[in-house]
Structures are given as C-alpha cells and as structure tokens.
Amino acid sequence: MGLQGQGYPASRSLKRTQQRKSGLRFAGGFLALIWAVFILQLFFPWLQGFGIHPLDINGLPMIFTSPLLHANLEHIISNSLPGALFAYLIGYSGKRVFWEVTTFVLLIGGLGTWVFGGIGTNHIGASGLVYGWLAYLLVRGFFNRSIGQILTGLILGFFYSGLIWGVLPGTEGVSWQAHLFGAIGGIVAGMIITSDDPPELAAKKHAKKQAKAAEKQARR
Numbered sequence: 556m557g558l559q560g561q562g563y564p565a566s567r568s569l570k571r572t573q574q575r576k577s578g579l580r581f582a583g584g585f586l587a588l589i590w591a592v593f594i595l596q597l598f599f600p601w602l603q604g605f606g607i608h609p610l611d612i613n614g615l616p617m618i619f620t621s622p623l624l625h626a627n628l629e630h631i632i633s634n635s636l637p638g639a640l641f642a643y644l645i646g647y648s649g650k651r652v653f654w655e656v657t658t659f660v661l662l663i664g665g666l667g668t669w670v671f672g673g674i675g676t677n678h679i680g681a682s683g684l685v686y687g688w689l690a691y692l693l694v695r696g697f698f699n700r701s702i703g704q705i706l707t708g709l710i711l712g713f714f715y716s717g718l719i720w721g722v723l724p725g726t727e728g729v730s731w732q733a734h735l736f737g738a739i740g741g742i743v744a745g746m747i748i749t750s751d752d753p754p755e756l757a758a759k760k761h762a763k764k765q766a767k768a769a770e771k772q773a774r775r
Contacts, residue, residue, distance in 0.1 A: 574647045581646030581653050582639040589638075589681055592623040593631050606679035607665060609672035618665025624679035634681040637715065641688035644707065652751045659744035660687025660737050667736025678730040683737030686722070689715060690741030698745050699752045
C-alpha cells in the first residue's frame with residue numbers, strides 16, 4: 556500500500572505535465588499556422604480571396620481556410636494572444652476535446668457566416684474561432700458539472716467580457732456574423748461533447764448506460 560500511495564501523486568503529476576504539453580502544442584500550433592499564412596500573404600495578397608463568400612456555392616470550402624487569413628498586422632495580433640490562450644486551455648483537456656470543439660466552431664461558425672454574412676462580402680480572420688473557443692470555455696463547466704471548469708469560465712468571462720459587443724452589428728469591417736455563429740458553435744460543443752467529462756461524471760453516465768442495458772435485457 557505504501558508504494559501505491561507514493562505512486563498516485565506521481566501519476567497525477569505526470570498526467571498534468573502531459574496535459575500542459577498538449578495545451579502548449581495546440582497553442583503553439585495555432586500561432587505558427589496563422590503567422591506562417593500571414594507571412595505568405597505578404598508575398599501573395601490574393602490569398603485573402605480564400606475567405607468566406609456568403610451564398611457562393613464555390614466558396615463553401617473556404618469556411619476551413621478563412622480563419623487562417625488576416626487583413627493586416629493589427630488584425631492578426633488581436634487574435635493571437637486570446638487564440639493561443641483558449642487553444643491552450645482546451646488542448647489541456649486533450650487532443651480529442653480540442654478537435655471536437657474546433658470542428659463544431661468551424662462548421663457552425665463558417666456555415667452561419669456563409670448564410671448570413673451578406674452577399675458580396677469576404678470574411679477572413681481567426682476571430683470566429685476565438686469566439687467559439689471562448690464560448691465553449693465559458694459554458695462547458697455547467698454541462699459537465701466541473702467546479703474547476705466553471706471557475707475557469709467565470710475568470711475568462713470577467714477578463715473578456717468586452718468581447719460580447721463583437722457579436723453585435725455596428726462596427727464597419729468587422730465580421731460580427733463570424734463572432735456570433737462561432738460563439739454559437741462553441742456553446743453547442745459545450746452542450747454535446749462528452750470527451751471533456753470529469754472521471755466521476757463519466758463513471759455515472761457509464762453506470763446509467765449499463766443499468767438501462769440490464770433493464771432492457773431483463774424485459775426480454
């Protein structure tokens with residue numbers, strides 16, 4: 556028992572180290588990708604054409620490329636720090652969580668912008684992702700009943716409360732549609748995905764599934 560007692564804290568420490576590395580990989584990967592594309596844009600300005608063009612069928616695949624593009628230095632800098640922070644916090648929970656959340660944000664945010672963005676406009680920038688990741692971090696603790704994640708969401712909500720105005724129309728040249736639908740994508744991810752459930756909640760859900768299966772088996 557003495558060996559097990561000594562090994563448990565060590566295993567927890569190892570897990571946290573792995574989680575931090577995972578978060579840093581996603582944060583670093585996000586920054587490396589958007590800045591690499593931005594440098595390419597300096598030489599090939601036509602790349603900005605790969606943004607979202609609302610209601611243009613040929614432009615639908617651009618929902619996956621538009622977050623990588625930025626209009627200017629100020630634009631990319633404004634997305635870099637919060638994007639890296641949110642990517643780290645989600646990536647800390649694991650690569651499956653990160654890719655599930657990001658997929659919801661890309662699809663719902665991109666399609667929402669494609670439908671409601673306004674014909675003749677071109678939407679670029681990672682801010683839709685940033686809003687989606689933040690929205691997920693704000694709500695996920697309430698759906699998976701994690702006190703730690705609720706506290707994280709409250710802290711982020713306090714420091715980034717000013718971003719709420721970004722989902723409202725009014726600022727010329729700002730894609731409030733990408734912000735709004737990206738945030739909706741993050742909320743939907745927080746409601747649906749289960750890969751970020753704490754072990755206790757995952758165990759309860761598993762026990763319920765087993766109980767239901769046993770009940771169905773008994774009725775036969």
